[in-house]
Amino acid sequence: MNIWVQQIIQVIISGIVTASAYAIMGIGLSVIYGISRVFNFAYGSFFTWGAYFAWILFATFSWMNYPLVFLIVVPAMFFLGMGTEKVVVRSLRWRKNWQVTTMMVTLGLAFLMDNLALVVFGGFAKPLPPLFSGAINPFGFTLSVQDLAMLIIAIVVILVFSLFMSKTRVGRCMQAISQDMTGAEIVGIPIKKIFSYTFGLSTALVGTGGILLAPRYFITPHGGWAPFFRVFVIVAFGGLGSIRGTLYAAFILAIFESFVSWGLGATWVMPFWFLVFLGVLAFRPSGLMGTWG
Amino acid sequence: MGMRQELIIFLAMYLVLLFLPVFLYKDAYVIGILITCMVWGAMASVWNFTMGYAGIFTFGQFGFFVVAAYTSGMVTKYLGISPWLGILIGGLMAALVGVLIGLPCMKLKGAYIALITFALHLVVAPMIKVADPLGTGGSTGLMSIPKLSIGAYTFSRTDLIPWYYSALVISFLVLLVVYKTIFSSVGLGFIGLRDSEDFAKTLGINEYKYKLLVFGLSAFLTGIMGGFYAHYAGIISPRLLGLDIFLLVMLMMIIGGMGIFPGAFLGGFIILFLNEFLRPLEAYRFLIFGAIVIVAIKLMPEGILGHLHIFKNRTRKRLLGRPAEAESTRGQNI
Amino acid sequence: MLELKNINTYYGQFHAIRDVSFKINQDDFFLVVGPNGHGKSTLLKTICGLLRTASGQIVFNSTEITRLATDKIVEMGLVYVAEERHLFPQMTVFDNLKLGAYNTQARAKERETLEYVFHLFPRLSEFQNRYAATLSGGEARMLTLGRGIMSCAKLLAIDEPSFGLAPILRNEVFDKINEINSTGMTVLLVEQNVNQVVDFADRVCLIEDGCIVFDGPREEALLNEHVKNVFLGG
Numbered sequence: 001m002n003i004w005v006q007q008i009i010q011v012i013i014s015g016i017v018t019a020s021a022y023a024i025m026g027i028g029l030s031v032i033y034g035i036s037r038v039f040n041f042a043y044g045s046f047f048t049w050g051a052y053f054a055w056i057l058f059a060t061f062s063w064m065n066y067p068l069v070f071l072i073v074v075p076a077m078f079f080l081g082m083g084t085e086k087v088v089v090r091s092l093r094w095r096k097n098w099q100v101t102t103m104m105v106t107l108g109l110a111f112l113m114d115n116l117a118l119v120v121f122g123g124f125a126k127p128l129p130p131l132f133s134g135a136i137n138p139f140g141f142t143l144s145v146q147d148l149a150m151l152i153i154a155i156v157v158i159l160v161f162s163l164f165m166s167k168t169r170v171g172r173c174m175q176a177i178s179q180d181m182t183g184a185e186i187v188g189i190p191i192k193k194i195f196s197y198t199f200g201l202s203t204a205l206v207g208t209g210g211i212l213l214a215p216r217y218f219i220t221p222h223g224g225w226a227p228f229f230r231v232f233v234i235v236a237f238g239g240l241g242s243i244r245g246t247l248y249a250a251f252i253l254a255i256f257e258s259f260v261s262w263g264l265g266a267t268w269v270m271p272f273w274f275l276v277f278l279g280v281l282a283f284r285p286s287g288l289m290g291t292w293g
Numbered sequence: 294m295g296m297r298q299e300l301i302i303f304l305a306m307y308l309v310l311l312f313l314p315v316f317l318y319k320d321a322y323v324i325g326i327l328i329t330c331m332v333w334g335a336m337a338s339v340w341n342f343t344m345g346y347a348g349i350f351t352f353g354q355f356g357f358f359v360v361a362a363y364t365s366g367m368v369t370k371y372l373g374i375s376p377w378l379g380i381l382i383g384g385l386m387a388a389l390v391g392v393l394i395g396l397p398c399m400k401l402k403g404a405y406i407a408l409i410t411f412a413l414h415l416v417v418a419p420m421i422k423v424a425d426p427l428g429t430g431g432s433t434g435l436m437s438i439p440k441l442s443i444g445a446y447t448f449s450r451t452d453l454i455p456w457y458y459s460a461l462v463i464s465f466l467v468l469l470v471v472y473k474t475i476f477s478s479v480g481l482g483f484i485g486l487r488d489s490e491d492f493a494k495t496l497g498i499n500e501y502k503y504k505l506l507v508f509g510l511s512a513f514l515t516g517i518m519g520g521f522y523a524h525y526a527g528i529i530s531p532r533l534l535g536l537d538i539f540l541l542v543m544l545m546m547i548i549g550g551m552g553i554f555p556g557a558f559l560g561g562f563i564i565l566f567l568n569e570f571l572r573p574l575e576a577y578r579f580l581i582f583g584a585i586v587i588v589a590i591k592l593m594p595e596g597i598l599g600h601l602h603i604f605k606n607r608t609r610k611r612l613l614g615r616p617a618e619a620e621s622t623r624g625q626n627i
Numbered sequence: 628m629l630e631l632k633n634i635n636t637y638y639g640q641f642h643a644i645r646d647v648s649f650k651i652n653q654d655d656f657f658l659v660v661g662p663n664g665h666g667k668s669t670l671l672k673t674i675c676g677l678l679r680t681a682s683g684q685i686v687f688n689s690t691e692i693t694r695l696a697t698d699k700i701v702e703m704g705l706v707y708v709a710e711e712r713h714l715f716p717q718m719t720v721f722d723n724l725k726l727g728a729y730n731t732q733a734r735a736k737e738r739e740t741l742e743y744v745f746h747l748f749p750r751l752s753e754f755q756n757r758y759a760a761t762l763s764g765g766e767a768r769m770l771t772l773g774r775g776i777m778s779c780a781k782l783l784a785i786d787e788p789s790f791g792l793a794p795i796l797r798n799e800v801f802d803k804i805n806e807i808n809s810t811g812m813t814v815l816l817v818e819q820n821v822n823q824v825v826d827f828a829d830r831v832c833l834i835e836d837g838c839i840v841f842d843g844p845r846e847e848a849l850l851n852e853h854v855k856n857v858f859l860g861g
Contacts, residue, residue: 088591100403103404103411105586107543108585108586109583111579111580113583115580119576229415236412270419281413
């Protein structure tokens with residue numbers, strides 16, 4: 001096969017792998033906005049803490065393995081999210097302009113969480129062991145087993161999520177709330193409880209993303225902002241609140257990012273994301289408004 | 294009728310600031326902090342006015358500050374324009390950017406403006422770095438910005454007193470404009486709008502136009518402080534757009550929302566002195582500030598619009614004549 | 628069954644419901660009438676927990692529900708059918724109806740109730756797989772009412788179900804509501820198009836400016852001059 005085509009496909013594969021992690025995190029951000037209309041500026045901090053929890057487990061128990069880590073950390077992140085919602089966000093909802101107030105409160109929370117991490121773990125980047133080692137070579141391309149695992153895990157998560165939303169009672173309640181909140185109240189859905197679950201769901205998702213991406217990048221206290229911005233742009237691009245849009249956007253933009261990195265170098269990656277964002281603002285602000293799909 | 298309480302507090306604060314150097318002139322460190330207090334306090338006050346009184350939820354004020362700072366810095370450094378004029382140009386540039394952004398934004402609902410302006414805030418820093426070839430100085434920053442001068446006397450970096458009084462005068466003027474706007478027909482028009490859009494619209498008050506006007510004005514005023522800061526600091530960099538400063542000024546604004554008009558300005562002093570006090574704690578410093586933000590917001594019954602409530606009742610009768618119907622009292626979605 | 632004592636509700640500063648008190652008995656068909664914007668909808672929303680009262684008490688089946696959240700009120704059997712409908716646009720008619728039976732009692736009887744609803748509104752059965760967003764005004768109103776019935780409510784509070792409907796459809800809607808009422812569901816109906824429905828009512832209540840101006844049995848209402856003026860005018 002032509003060397004160029006081979007390289008290009010390699011780049012695309014790399015993009016797809018990253019996209020899978022971003023997709024999970026994007027769903028979390030989209031869901032929490034779509035259902036409870038909350039914009040969580042501490043989202044990146046939950047990402048970081050998810051990774052740190054995983055690190056603590058690995059550092060403390062030498063027999064630790066990834067399946068166990070997921071089993072422990074993901075529910076922990078879920079409950080952390082529910083707790084945060086109850087303590088920090090819930091009482092704000094009945095105020096005027098609660099959305100902007102929530103943004104400010106979660107910004108404060110982000111600083112609290114990031115600096116807590118700095119105090120507890122120190123500023124040195126922490127590594128996570130790779131999920132798997134080695135690589136496979138399907139059709140002559142190189143795909144590390146790690147990346148393949150990440151892709152598979154992400155796909156599984158997305159499938160489970162969509163089954164959850166369409167088949168379970170709670171999932172259908174969430175959909176109902178996202179389509180008409182008053183209608184959901186009228187029908188007797190316990191709104192407050194569902195908001196709580198939604199927040200927990202979003203932190204669980206972003207925590208999962210944190211664990212998946214951590215072996216690639218080192219974990220640092222303020223390291224959540226870059227992923228947060230990427231996910232923010234993805235969700236804006238795809239439509240705030242639209243799961244399908246988020247998925248499309250995640251894959252499209254991650255593949256583009258992969259090309260940018262390959263062709264222009266890593267320093268152009270962040271400017272790329274900013275340009276995309278400017279583009280969204282300029283040409284498709286409805287991406288930010290949210291569409292339902 | 295006597296002066297409003299806001300005016301009294303405002304003037305009293307400046308009276309104190311006027312005479313403070315008499316006691317503190319030997320302590321350059323404190324004078325320096327006071328100058329930054331005035332700069333950021335004024336900025337927080339303008340922000341507070343824009344958010345709390347005019348109801349425009351913007352997180353883009355730092356963008357204006359920095360745009361004006363860079364504009365003033367660059368025109369004075371490269372084109373030799375007088376710094377005072379530079380500050381004005383900086384302010385106007387910020388106002389222009391404000392109006393350009395405001396044109397599409399002011400039509401949107403509150404939280405979307407917040408999201409978009411916050412995202413814009415995040416975008417300015419990389420844009421400055423990318424514009425390095427144009428002379429912005431990239432990530433290292435714009436250096437050797439000309440100092441202010443009055444007549445033959447050029448301010449120096451060692452004697453801060455002239456800087457102090459310049460900051461005093463400029464921030465006073467900025468806040469005076471804010472004060473006048475709040476209590477003018479424009480300001481009252483806003484209160485009418487905040488209460489009942491439909492009714493106020495029947496009176497012929499054009500919400501969009503007002504919001505755009507206020508947004509541009511707030512950009513201008515913030516820009517003035519930014520322009521001044523550029524010359525005072527001599528060096529500016531994209532660090533000014535860091536979220537840490539953002540958090541501090543946001544806190545000042547939140548404090549301002551707990552009280553009446555000059556509250557945010559006072560908040561500037563409180564927060565920056567607290568910042569100095571906590572400096573030895575390093576990482577704990579922002580941990581504490583993050584916690585303070587959360588606590589402060591939760592403690593405020595009406596959020597940053599708290600003072601609007603007091604204000605609302607006094608002016609409602611004057612403007613509207615009768616109570617109007619507003620939205621439901623329960624939480625609303627967008 | 629339902630009792631309101633001195634209810635006051637505000638929209639911001641606007642005093643929308645002023646000192647309203649009345650009683651509804653089991654099996655009643657209680658009709659609330661009055662000019663537009665005078666508080667009828669606000670009253671229903673207050674009863675069902677979507678709005679909070681500033682003062683007063685609401686008692687439903689001997690339990691005070693004044694400060695209760697809507698989901699708990701629904702669980703107790705008091706369900707609101709909104710004038711604005713509030714259907715779930717991206718869900719099918721079937722799913723909308725299913726969600727109507729969210730509360731625990733209704734869930735147990737879901738299948739039977741669904742059959743009943745389809746019997747009342749055969750057309751709903753025909754397009755049960757259509758998305759709610761694609762329904763016409765009349766069809767949507769049917770669905771809203773159907774969804775309310777799915778809740779197996781003890782008291783159904785219905786807000787202007789005939790709004791925007793052609794007269795024939797209006798009659799149909801009122802007929803169905805009367806039918807539900809005769810099977811034992813207490814009905815609290817807010818309406819403007821009074822003439823077609825007043826014959827079904829047991830009691831009539833007239834609200835003007837947020838206050839109750841008349842409250843009595845249907846026969847008295849029909850003889851009352853003031854009420855009759857409102858009927859003719861509304």
